[in-house]
Amino acid sequence: MPDTRTDPAAPDPRPRTRGRGRPRRGEPADTRDRILDTARAEFSRYGYDGTSVRGIAKAAGVDSALVHHYFGTKEGVFEAAVAVAFAPALHAPDAVAEGPPEGVGERLTRFIFGVWENPTTRTPLLAILRSAVNNETAAAVFRRLVVSQLLRRVAAQLEVPDAELRAELAAAQLVGCAMLRYVIKVEPLASADLEQVIRRVAPVVQGHLTGP
Amino acid sequence: MPDTRTDPAAPDPRPRTRGRGRPRRGEPADTRDRILDTARAEFSRYGYDGTSVRGIAKAAGVDSALVHHYFGTKEGVFEAAVAVAFAPALHAPDAVAEGPPEGVGERLTRFIFGVWENPTTRTPLLAILRSAVNNETAAAVFRRLVVSQLLRRVAAQLEVPDAELRAELAAAQLVGCAMLRYVIKVEPLASADLEQVIRRVAPVVQGHLTGP
Numbered sequence: 001m002p003d004t005r006t007d008p009a010a011p012d013p014r015p016r017t018r019g020r021g022r023p024r025r026g027e028p029a030d031t032r033d034r035i036l037d038t039a040r041a042e043f044s045r046y047g048y049d050g051t052s053v054r055g056i057a058k059a060a061g062v063d064s065a066l067v068h069h070y071f072g073t074k075e076g077v078f079e080a081a082v083a084v085a086f087a088p089a090l091h092a093p094d095a096v097a098e099g100p101p102e103g104v105g106e107r108l109t110r111f112i113f114g115v116w117e118n119p120t121t122r123t124p125l126l127a128i129l130r131s132a133v134n135n136e137t138a139a140a141v142f143r144r145l146v147v148s149q150l151l152r153r154v155a156a157q158l159e160v161p162d163a164e165l166r167a168e169l170a171a172a173q174l175v176g177c178a179m180l181r182y183v184i185k186v187e188p189l190a191s192a193d194l195e196q197v198i199r200r201v202a203p204v205v206q207g208h209l210t211g212p
Numbered sequence: 213m214p215d216t217r218t219d220p221a222a223p224d225p226r227p228r229t230r231g232r233g234r235p236r237r238g239e240p241a242d243t244r245d246r247i248l249d250t251a252r253a254e255f256s257r258y259g260y261d262g263t264s265v266r267g268i269a270k271a272a273g274v275d276s277a278l279v280h281h282y283f284g285t286k287e288g289v290f291e292a293a294v295a296v297a298f299a300p301a302l303h304a305p306d307a308v309a310e311g312p313p314e315g316v317g318e319r320l321t322r323f324i325f326g327v328w329e330n331p332t333t334r335t336p337l338l339a340i341l342r343s344a345v346n347n348e349t350a351a352a353v354f355r356r357l358v359v360s361q362l363l364r365r366v367a368a369q370l371e372v373p374d375a376e377l378r379a380e381l382a383a384a385q386l387v388g389c390a391m392l393r394y395v396i397k398v399e400p401l402a403s404a405d406l407e408q409v410i411r412r413v414a415p416v417v418q419g420h421l422t423g424p
Contacts, residue, residue: 047346132396133345134259139396147398168392168401169412176388180380184344184351186359189380200381204416 032070035060039067040081044127048078048138078131079141085124086145088115093153096209105170105206108154109198112174116182117194126183146171158209170208177201244282247272251279252293256339260290260350290343291353297336298357300327305365308421317382317418320366321410324386328394329406338395358383370421382420389413 038060042051053074057064071077095111096104115121131138151171155163177197180186189197250272254263265286269276283289307323308316327333343350363383367375389409392398401409 130345133342133391142396143398146396151398165400165404165408165412168398169389169409171398172388172392172401173385173416174388175391176384176386177381179345179387179391180384184354184358186355186363186380186383188377189384192377196377197381200377200420204385204419207416207419208412 031062031066035062035067035070035077036081036084039071039077040085040124040127043078043081043131044123048074048131048135051078053077075137075141078138079144081124082128082141082145085128086149088121089125090149092150093157096154096157101210102206104158104209105204106198106202108170108209109174109202109205112178113194113198116178122182125178129179129183154209160210166208170205173201173204173208243274243278247274247279247282247289248293248296251283251289252297252336252339255290255293255343256335260286260343260347263290265289287349287353290350291356293336294340294353294357297340298361300333301337302361304362305369308366308369313422314418316370316421317416318410318414320382320421321386321414321417324390325406325410325413328390334394337390341391341395366421372422378420382417385413385416385420 035056039051039056042056042059046055051074053067054064056077057067060067067077071080089112092108092111095107099107115125128138128142132142133139151164151167154170155167158166160166177189181189181192181197247268251263251268254268254271258267263286265279266276268289269279272279279289283292301324304320304323307319311319327337340350340354344354345351363376363379366382367379370378372378389401393401393404393409
């Protein structure tokens with residue numbers, strides 16, 4: 001997982017003057033990460049609307065001011081937490097790039113299902129999806145990350161007209177599969193053999209991305 | 213919208229002995245419908261977890277016992293509200309049946325986008341989707357309705373092996389499009405010309421349903 005302290009999408013911490021929310025000298029370097037882990041768990045459990053900076057601070061055992069110092073508003077904490085949770089999916093453009101164009105559908109499909117099949121990477125994605133479906137601010141964060149960091153980068157590798165729309169329709173097939181298989185758990189899809197599902201979905205993703 | 217009092221999916225009212233929750237003689241015939249409309253609005257605003265039978269009763273101006281009388285538990289109210297909201301989508305199998313098999317993809321795609329494009333039918337669907345993504349009980353109700361009343365009926369009309377899995381993968385493409393276009397509102401898909409979207413999605417739905 002990348003260090004989000006260098007993530008250009010993460011909001012800048014406030015000016016470095018020593019104030020109420022500044023970490024104490026000798027504050028363990030991982031306090032920020034601990035707040036972020038706690039925030040992820042809180043957003044996951046209570047959703048965007050049910051989570052507060054105060055609640056995150058309390059659960060992480062720090063002062064609210066320290067949370068504000070690192071992340072600004074609740075939206076800032078959410079965006080940083082989402083960026084971490086979303087990090088595995090951000091390798092999808094590499095999956096698109098690494099290999100011949102005629103295999104892009106299968107590589108991307110296999111990669112995305114891999115992220116969803118693994119409980120460690122599935123849980124935070126689920127939390128983001130839940131928040132995004134329920135709250136307009138959370139949806140905006142989701143849009144910024146998914147569109148600018150994922151779909152645009154996938155689209156940039158396709159030498160076709162309407163590349164962004166194509167990438168989104170391919171994403172729609174994959175998001176819909178994730179919804180029905182992992183979230184709502186509709187049968188037989190939820191228990192279907194993964195390879196069988198990939199065999200049926202990969203050509204669709206390929207068609208969207210490079211088809212006529 | 214069909215009269216849900218004759219809907220076989222709606223839970224049976226309790227025995228008709230006059231009890232605390234029985235409607236008074238002369239109770240307006242539309243009290244049940246009013247409770248249902250109120251319930252839909254409450255579930256839509258507060259989600260499954262944030263809605264209570266007591267809150268629905270208060271908002272509808274009736275005694276909680278009357279809500280229990282008509283619908284049983286909160287799950288029962290939710291299922292009845294969802295059945296009403298879901299009613300327009302239940303005509304999808306007719307869209308599949310009415311016409312030649314090679315046009316089924318376009319008919320189904322056009323029908324489902326039509327339901328989502330219309331704010332009157334979109335709003336309740338959105339409320340169901342939100343609840344189902346957030347709550348296991350709501351997801352179970354969604355599964356029962358979508359699978360037994362929609363996907364199985366679509367599948368029954370296809371003379372192919374794996375008809376149910378095919379119907380679900382087609383549904384995944386349509387659900388994913390609805391998520392990205394109407395819920396999360398990812399651009400350019402959210403503002404794309406509907407006919408252009410249908411032209412790209414219909415062949416995919418056709419392929420899932422009747423392809424090799």
